[in-house]
Amino acid sequence: MLLVEDDDGDALLVEEHLADAGLDVVLRRARTLDEAMAHLDVDCVLLDLGLPDSVGLGALGRLLAAGAPAVVVLTGRTDTHAGLEAVAAGAQDYLVKGEVGGELLGRSVRYAVQRRLLQAADRELYRSKVRAQETVRLESALLPRPSVHDDRLQVLVGYRAGRDGVLGGDFYDVVQRPDGSVLAVVGDVCGHGPDEAALGAVLRTAWRTLVLADVPTPDLLPLLERVLVAERAREEVFTTMSMVEVAPDRSAVDLYLAGHPVPYLLGEPASGRPSSLLPTDRRGRALGIPVPGTWEPRRLDPDLLGPRWRLMMYTDGVLEATVGGTRERVGDAGLLAVVDAALREPVEDVVEDVLHEVRRRHGGELVDDTAVVVVGWAGAGA
Template sequence: MTRIWQISTVTDAARARIATARLATAHGVTAVERTRLVTALTAQLRQCLTKGGPWRISVEATASPDGGGLFVVEVASARNPVPDVRPPWRVTAAFPEAGGGSEAEHVADDPETLAEALFGADEDAALLLEKLDEQERLVAFHREELHQTNQGVLALHAELDAAGRAQRELFAAEQKAHAEAEQARGRLTFLADASAALTASLNHDAIVRLLPVLLVPRYARTVDVWLFNEDGEEGDGEHRSRPHPAAAVLAARRGRPQYAADHPGGLPGVDDQPPSALEPKRPLLCIPLLTRGAPLGVLTLSPPAERWDADDAVMLIELTRRASIALENAKRFEHNRDIAETLQRALLTDLPTTPGLHLAARYLPATHGLNIGGDWYDAFRQPDGSLITVIGDVTGHGLHAAVMMSQLRTALRAYAVDGGSPGELLTHMHTFLHHLQPDLYATAVIARLHPDDPTLTWAAAGHPPPVLRTPDGQVRTLDAKPGAMLGIPIRQEIGDHTVPLPPGSTLALYTDGLVERRAEGIDPGIQRLTAALAAFRPADLDQDLDGAADRLLQPLLHDSEHDDDVCLLLCHIHSDAARIREAVPSGTRA
């Protein structure tokens, strides 16, 4: 459907506009689209009338296969020829269904009709404005909804950001706690290892030298150990003339750690002091070496960095306390060792001299512990002129064993005054030890030799067997049935054994420290002893029994470290003993 109008005047334009609006209504163009179309057409017609000249309006409604259609309005110049070659103005509007347009064939010129058409256009405009108002309210609603959504999104972002910060703070706190736990574990491990190293030594000087090795450079830059003597004064050695910080003196007097620096230390249990005049630019931590008695000295440290952590200071104070205990134990051990060595020297017997009978003894204390044990030897004459030689071993080590050994030695000499065989003497000692020290035991071998009697009488009580070398170089172990250990809670009578002892014979008495090794027992050691004794020439034993004793010990001691005492007593009958005794005046014989 196509309609055309010629426009020359305002009235023509009004009629064409009214007809176009009615056609659009008839074809089902919506009010909004119709208002837009008519408004645009009115504006274009006003421009055309302003320019002047005839104009042509054409309206075409075309249907589409899907049931709707397109409403097209075109305005073009009606002049011939057309001076304006611009394309015609066009506006379109879609409509859902094709409709009729017969009522728009003619529009009357009377004012009433034009007024009615004008009111109809105003109704469309009002409807359009109402639609626009609804759209504005809808837009305002959606704008508010969008605003609320944005606020929610912002709040969510804020919550997520707060949660992220909290998570980061928790992670940082966890990392810090983990680092602190690792540091605490490191301090405890160091404290345990350092304590083990300090208490492993009983050497006073070694402990003092070990402290800087342990602390530098991890926990201290420098370490100074100031030690006192027994009177509380400054000790001997390299520290005697060195000046010490005032904080160290205060630590010694007050018995509390002192921190000397130009800033507060904030260390628990530590008093703050002004910086030291000796080291004004470096902080110093002075910790007293306290014991149950008088203080041993002061440990002065300088920090590896600017200052110490509080936990490090607590650990250093605890380590100093343990070092004090180690130093006190070392001093007590050295004191007891000195007493033991003095007692040991007092108990070593001066061997008697007998023409034709040579004696040689060796005693090597253990290299661990107090360096003294219960091993002992003795040799003395009986009233009948015979010579008693004895070697024994009291169980245990230290002063108690040494004192008990001294008592046994004295008791044996007392029993031997009345005579008696080696077995009888051991029986008396067994009874004596059982009543004197019920919880202490001993082993012993007693041998009796007489210069005029070529017979050896001996008895043993739980002791390694004697070894006898005959003049022909043969060596045998005197392993006849021995008695039980001395002091055990049984009643026993220890018997005597005799063997020939011709001139040139050598008897070896020893303790288990000479022959026993942990990895192999005692028998291989006895075999080594017999082999070494057999290797001597007769002249070696006649001329230098002391040198023979030294050479006998050397191959048996594989190294300088041994856990038990070693005691050896050699008794040698000279090969020409009879001639030697005849050469000695009778008044000077034993």
Template sequence: MTDHVQPSRPGSDGTATAAGDGESVYRPHHYTARRPPEAGGEPAGTLTLPAVQSVLDGLPGSVTFLLPVFDADGEVTDFHIAAASPDALDIGARRGKELIGLSVAGTYPTVVGSPLWEGYLGALKTGVRWEGEPFEYEEVLAGIPRLSRFAVRASASLGGLVVSWVRLDSGEREQRRLAVMQRLGGMGWADWDLVRNTITWSDETYTIFDRDRAAGPMTLEELTAYVLPEDLPELSAAVERLLGSCRPVDHTFRLTTAGGEVRHMRVVAEAESDVHGHPVEVHGFFQDLTATKRAQAQLLESQQAALAHRSQLTAERDVAERLQHALLPLTHQSLTLAGLTVDVAYHPLQEGLNVGGDWYSAIKLPDGSALLVIGDVAGHGLDAVATMAQLRFTAKGMAITGMPLPAILTRLNTLLLHTAERSFSTATMIMAHYDPATSKLTWVQAGHPPPLLLRRGGAEYLTPPAGILLGAVPAPRYEAASMHLRPGDQLLLYTDGLIEKPREDLDTSLARLAGAAVRSAADRGGLDGILNALVDPVTRRDDVCALHVSLRSPAAPGPAVSASAVS
């Protein structure tokens, strides 16, 4: 008895329902095929979709089972994929059971009305197996058109169609993929049949060797004629190992192309042997490494240049450090200077190869007064240290002659603008003159952070007199300001490295310094207390230089060491 399924028609819920006495129902994931009932009894057999799927699970290739969908007039309007073999694959890369439930007309709209569609309808109507001519099918997926070539067979069974698809262009696709991979990797394959003495090259191999395809592949003798003489012995030894003992080779060499270009090549090959162990075929590939070798050579050259530059910078730093240490002698004890107690601190930045231009001076002048100076030259390295030395000693010399402080800054500005051997540079600076007879402090500034005065447990910044940084403009105006120090007062001069902090504005930085200074004064921590609170050796990005000046109270003990100057 032949299995039979009645045609299905659309039901009210959108599924296909049976028409006639037999039973055939299509719903997503639900289908029952029955043989026609025998007279006076129940159906003789039942075939369900799981059973159909079980059959397809054991079939090779791309096979699907389609159920027709009819309209009210009994015309087929669509097919649904009810079961699929594991290897079933559509042009959208859906595979196996991912296809189940898809509408043929909805998923592949260009099929409707095509010879393929007519073949489906004919096979369903007549029951005669249909085999179509190979055809091309294009589908647009993610905006990209894809064209494939197929051969299709369709056979009516169980009220539906068993359809097999055979993709005919898979080999062509693999060839295209292989060609793209060879081109992108600069590789080309080669085969050598030792029995017939024939050599086959891929198209990319001709490109690698810059060889006309009409000339055919190179023989081994031809190849050796192009190899650089110094590379030939090792290449010959590798070929002997390959042909003599069938040992694989992976070897690099250089050759000169027909156009005269020297190229770096890599050959990877293995031999197939007969039952006696004699090689009969060689398979391998050539790879053009010229671009890689050139990049490696350029990288090596850059590394060598960087090492040479670093050595030069290291030597420059060593010289700058020696000069800096000679110019800025440090004392580890407090100094007495014109009745003032002076503490100095200098912490150069140890990161990188640069040495900064921060400096200070604290000297006793011929009339018994004191000169206090702190400054910061922009930049780093030998130029900054040399500029610092010029400014420091010139300022000291002019101050000893009794020149007014504003005039000294004016001349230093001129010096910085007209020093021919220097590159463009600027500097900030504070100069202060202290007269012990009157306790009067007179000071000038050139774009430098303001001094901090600590008095009676509080802190305030002195209002800066007019003055722009040195080396900025030809005719700046510098003015002096004055105040009287009182017993117990402390005055802090510093460079910006003490207060700078990443992503912090200047007002916040100054407030942070004032708070640390007040706490240090209360704890009698002095300059060390301030530095410990503010200087982070990990995060700081500049040199730190500071002068801490205090006028002792009458009852306060004197410093441990008495000295005339730090200069």
């Protein structure tokens, strides 16, 4: 506790009152307001309003503005109006020296500290609610509902924030165009934090806008790179993406890679065909990296896909997860094994099963955030 009092007699009386109240306190004393400003790391301040360098409520205002904790005004002024003004200005209580005994002072100090703690808890609860609301708004921008209206096509999505619970720059989207073609994207802004999450939301929104505006598919990645360069907070920020365009008749798929992990062609447990990596012979650079290169599509035809195909796109959180506290990572081989095991269960659960199993192998929540999208024939492999 800090006592701000220039009168030695009054200071001694306060010490006696605190002893009578049975309060176990470490009492510091400051004779001036300037001296008190350097000792505000306490639970409660007893403040006299008549100090050598400050008279009146100005002292209270300065203490509160400097981050003082619970402040109880203890003064010789008996003006009731001044007491109301002090409480209105932020004091926890207003006590008159000649009317205070040990019991009253002790009770006032205890109540003041508890009220201050409750106020701090209320502020933190409010901040938590605001952060939660911001997270929901950001999630709605990063993690939209797929816009597909074809019962023949199955779309499954999943997302998990990293260990700290803060959204990163991973995003996804799936949209059907009027001609029946379906475009799906999974992207990952490098880094973690609010700037990266906001940029991911911008890129995801820009991608959907361009798709809905019927911008030709080969022009999407160049235009998104222009958005990235204009919106990124630092020049070194880049984004990896994988994008597919499914033909209206669902027989063929064009795959675009921009420095992103290669999607999987999911296996068919009934026929014994395992999941596998798609061809990578036309892998483009990441968006935002100032090196030559474009993004040419790789046509996945029926001979490669098979009659009842499904693709899985994902961000690198599932690949780079370590296994059981070791330095070993899940990697492509491990993830393919996880995927094939998940395909033995109902297909509708494959995304959740994959995310659950990777977390189990890791031994807890993943460090990096992760997005997973499965798109393909409904009922494939049945």
